[in-house]
Each structure stands twice: as C-alpha cells, then as structure tokens.
Amino acid sequence: MKIAVFGATGRVGSYVTTIALEAGWQVKALVRTPEKTTQKTPEPEVIKGDIFDKHLVEKTIAGCDAVFVGLGTDKTNTLSTSAPHIVAAMKKHGVMKAVIIGTAGILDSRHQPGKYRFETPESKRKTTTAAEEHLKAYQIWKASGLEWTYVCPTYLPDGEPTGEVRYEADLLPEDGTKITVGDTARFAFRVLHDNQFVRQRIGICY
Template sequence: MRIAVFGATGGTGLQLLEQALAANHHVTAIVRTPAKIKMTHENLKVVTGDVFNTESIEGALADQDTVFSCLGFKPEKPAVTGYINATKSIVAAMKKNGLKRLVLCHSWYTDPESRGEAIFLIRWFLLPMIRTVLDNMRETELWLETECADIDYTVVRPGGLTNGQLTDTEIKHIEGPHVKGSSRITRADVARFMLNTASTQEFIKKQVAIGY
C-alpha cells in the first residue's frame, strides 16, 4: 500500500511511520521540517509541505492509496482552527488527485454532549483545558459528515495517549464518543489501529472511539 502521512513528526505519526515501513508499505511523510525525521528507509520518502496550502501538498499525494492525518494542535483561545483548516486542505488535495481514503486521529469526547459522561477529574480539570481542541475536532467531524460524501474517511478517537510500547492487546472500538474501559492507550497501539482501518471497509464514514 502507498500511504501519505501528515503529522509524521509527532508521537503517533512516528509510530505510524515505523509500523507502516515494517509492514513493507511505501510511505510519504509530508512535513514542514524534514530534518525532524531521523529514520531512513528505502520505502520512505520525506517531502516538505505546508498542510494549510493545498498546492503545497497536492503533488505529494499523487499515486497514493490512503492518506493518514496524525496532526495535533495546542489549545488556543478563543478557538483552535488547525484541525478544520488542515483537513479542508488535505481533502482538496486528495480530490485533485482522485483519492478517497482518509484516516484521521482525533480524541474521545469531541461531541460536547458526551463530556458529561467523563469521570470527575477528566470532566472538571482536563476537558476545560482542551475544550477548544475538542471543539475544533468536532467541527471537522461535522464537516466531513456533511461535505465529504465522496471521501471514504474514518475518524479514530483514542483516549489519553501514552508513550508505551506496541502491544498485541485487543483494542476495543465503538462508533461513538468513547469506550468503556481504560482511558489511556499507547500511541503505538493507536497507530496499529489506524493502519488496520486502511485495509478494511468496516469503518468507512465512521467515527470510532478506541481503548483497551
């Protein structure tokens, strides 16, 4: 499979690169600063691109099979705009290349109505801190639902991310805002699930929460 990865210099993105290359996929990492990617591999191509500029990234998407986004943006006031703007740019570049398959990494609790179901500490301390991030993720999800009928997207929603090792632990999944169980999951296992979604029709046009 030929895949393009945005957010390849982040924790989850790097895990995705490593696992994809180990599985003999051909990977194009599209980044602002290529020097941040230290690994080398015969199947890895690192290109410079500005995710907010469609013309800057459309050439790198030529002949790809699947596009992955592991982009992350910090909380900002009054609002975060990175997720929606980046996704619109990526989708525009995909359409110019006739691509359909897109897998994005978001988070639990993007739907505001689900946030009241979080445990006390998360509900009253963490969620207020990252509210603008979650709101922008939700804006992106709604845009995909309403404006991207021709894109086979999957939104993967993990809980809290850790730097633990790749495991073979069963990953629970549900089409919804969160799963019952541990609220922590390793970035490596998130990458494992994202890669697996690319080879199945099960999660197309779905927003899937994952956890252990």
C-alpha cells in the first residue's frame, strides 16, 4: 500500500505517517520543511513544496493507492484552496480513496436538525472560523464523487492511544469531550486500511 500524505509534519499527520511506515506501507509526503519530518527508519518519500502548488500535489499523488489529508486551518483558507487540487489529482491518477481529518464542528447537530454542531451550543468553541473553513473543504469533497471519509475528532489533546474510541456516523457520540492525537491517528489509519465509512463523516471521542 502506498499513500500520499498532506500534513505529514502536523500532529495527526506525523503520527499516521509513522504508523503507516511501521506497517510496511510506502509514504509520499508533500511538506514545506522536510527537516521537520521525524520519521527516520524507514523514511517517507518527501517532496518539498507547498500544498497550493497543484503540480506538486499531483506529483505527490501519482503512483499512490490512497490519500491522507491532515492539514490544519491556521486561520487561513488552506483547506478549501488545496482540496480542489487534491481532488483533481486523484481523479487524474485514478486514486479513489481519501481519509481527511476534520473537526467535530462539521458534524450534524444532535439537537437541532438541519444545523452543523458549530452553528449550535453543542460546540464549545469560542470562534467558528476553523469550522467554517473545514466545512468549505468538506463540501468540495462531498461533491467530488471520490471515496472519501471525514474523521472528525472533538477536542484533540496530545497523547498516546488508549484503544477505547467511540464513533458514530455524522454525529459526535453523546457526552464525548476529547480524544488524543494518538487515537485519532490510529482510527484514521484503520479507515485507510479498510473500506468502512465511505462517503461519511465519522465523529470520534472517548
């Protein structure tokens, strides 16, 4: 299995990259600063560049079997700007499967049908900026026709996996308050590995 990773130096992306390499998978990663990659043995195939460069995005995806996207928003339009490049490259090279890390804010509201969580008091975030950017990217993936899965963690502290993850399609499991980076990464890798949850948002928490 060979995967293209976008966000390989991020918290979840670096963890997914390590898990994939340890499982014997090949990894191609597009990163702005290759020196930030922490995986040493085995090493991923690193392409230096920017996610906004559609030619480098295509180069990263070429020859891969699936795509993992673990990009952050950083109060920018990174997600919604890069998503069309990734989708177009996947279609060009016949790569159907993608797993994207989102946010619980773009899951459906449990108590106010027709709204996203970030539009209701269910979300405890003081600002909706990040969720709105995630939503723009989600809508691009939703219309793509590809076999995408959005993994949507709630509050995401650093930490190792515990293995006790609750999940639900389109909703955050009730009373979910957090999930570690480690468990989020392991759940995402599980989705990359199998064919569950195609074209679904999956809320995850403890």
